[in-house]
Amino acid sequence: MKGKTLKEIIGTEERSLYRLISLIAKLSTQVREMIPKELGFAGGINPYGEKQLQIDVWSNDLFTKKLLRSGLVKRLASEEMEEVAEAKAGEYSIVLDPLDGSSNLKSNNLLGTIVGVYREKPLPARGRGLHAAMYFLYGPYHQLVLALHDGVRTFAALGRGSEGTRFISDGLVRQLPKPPTVYGIGGLREKWTPRVREFVESLEKRKMSLRYGGSFVGDYNQVLTKGGFFAYPELTDAPDGKYRLQFESNPVSFITEKAGGRASTGTGSILDIEPSSIVQRVPTYLGDSDLVQEFESLYHSKSQPA
Ligand code: FDP
Numbered sequence: 001m002k003g004k005t006l007k008e009i010i011g012t013e014e015r016s017l018y019r020l021i022s023l024i025a026k027l028s029t030q031v032r033e034m035i036p037k038e039l040g041f042a043g044g045i046n047p048y049g050e051k052q053l054q055i056d057v058w059s060n061d062l063f064t065k066k067l068l069r070s071g072l073v074k075r076l077a078s079e080e081m082e083e084v085a086e087a088k089a090g091e092y093s094i095v096l097d098p099l100d101g102s103s104n105l106k107s108n109n110l111l112g113t114i115v116g117v118y119r120e121k122p123l124p125a126r127g128r129g130l131h132a133a134m135y136f137l138y139g140p141y142h143q144l145v146l147a148l149h150d151g152v153r154t155f156a157a158l159g160r161g162s163e164g165t166r167f168i169s170d171g172l173v174r175q176l177p178k179p180p181t182v183y184g185i186g187g188l189r190e191k192w193t194p195r196v197r198e199f200v201e202s203l204e205k206r207k208m209s210l211r212y213g214g215s216f217v218g219d220y221n222q223v224l225t226k227g228g229f230f231a232y233p234e235l236t237d238a239p240d241g242k243y244r245l246q247f248e249s250n251p252v253s254f255i256t257e258k259a260g261g262r263a264s265t266g267t268g269s270i271l272d273i274e275p276s277s278i279v280q281r282v283p284t285y286l287g288d289s290d291l292v293q294e295f296e297s298l299y300h301s302k303s304q305p306a
Pocket of ligand 1: 101187214215217231242248
């Protein structure tokens with residue numbers, strides 16, 4: 001079967017979206033090439049008080065400047081910035097985690113970039129309003145996972161054509177694989193709430209395999225490929241977990257729902273949260289619909305008074 005290029009998939013249908021996604025894809029190839037060259041600390045601190053690695057700063061500058069100067073993007077919010085940046089004109093609003101999993105850099109494990117695309121929307125925005133969402137995975141090969149209105153496609157970056165690196169897709173992901181076989185849960189085990197522990201025990205009893213590498217896109221991609229459950233859950237000292245609604249949870253939840261899975265806060269859909277701020281966090285449970293629903297029902301039953 002011959003794969004299709006980004007241009008063949010969206011080029012004719014939505015010209016400006018194609019230009020935007022091609023630009024983001026091109027920038028992701030620059031990030032991937034820069035990763036081995038940029039080891040070390042910049043000494044900066046991001047809005048959440050976390051130490052920024054040099055490549056975080058570099059990637060953020062790259063995406064921000066190029067996207068805001070493209071004429072396509074009017075607003076851009078990034079995990080590495082405190083305020084929404086604006087350009088004079090543009091059809092799209094972008095939410096961005098320029099380098100997800102950056103603490104994996106030194107150990108040479110997976111890293112990625114997460115992007116959500118809105119049309120004509122002020123930020124922060126509800127995930128339900130996303131027009132497209134994607135992540136890039138800087139792994140053994142450079143992968144793009146892209147959710148559009150009609151579903152999710154995975155692409156591999158395969159050599160250079162006349163218009164730069166070619167991203168080739170092998171088709172639509174219609175359904176997360178069944179039966180689910182893998183799971184990953186973030187956060188310290190001792191900080192998991194009783195219901196999270198109980199659910200993890202039940203997954204282990206079903207002989208599902210633990211896959212946890214410490215980068216959201218890397219760990220989530222296991223679920224997309226093999227079927228399963230991934231969470232960065234509520235913690236006893238952090239009821240909202242770790243992930244940022246705008247930059248991490250919403251785009252990957254959009255991808256999950258477009259792949260026929262479920263994306264939950266533990267009580268309802270992540271995509272329906274009305275955001276209160278750019279920096280808001282949310283407990284995040286993603287993957288196989290039946291498993292996520294099962295977790296939600298446990299959540300409800302455990303919330304009831306005895
Ligand atoms: P990182 O801090 O390395 O950028 O939310 C960011 C993130 O990585 C996710 O990619 C990853 O899933 C999570 O944090 C890892 O957190 P823990 O170290 O608490 O497991």
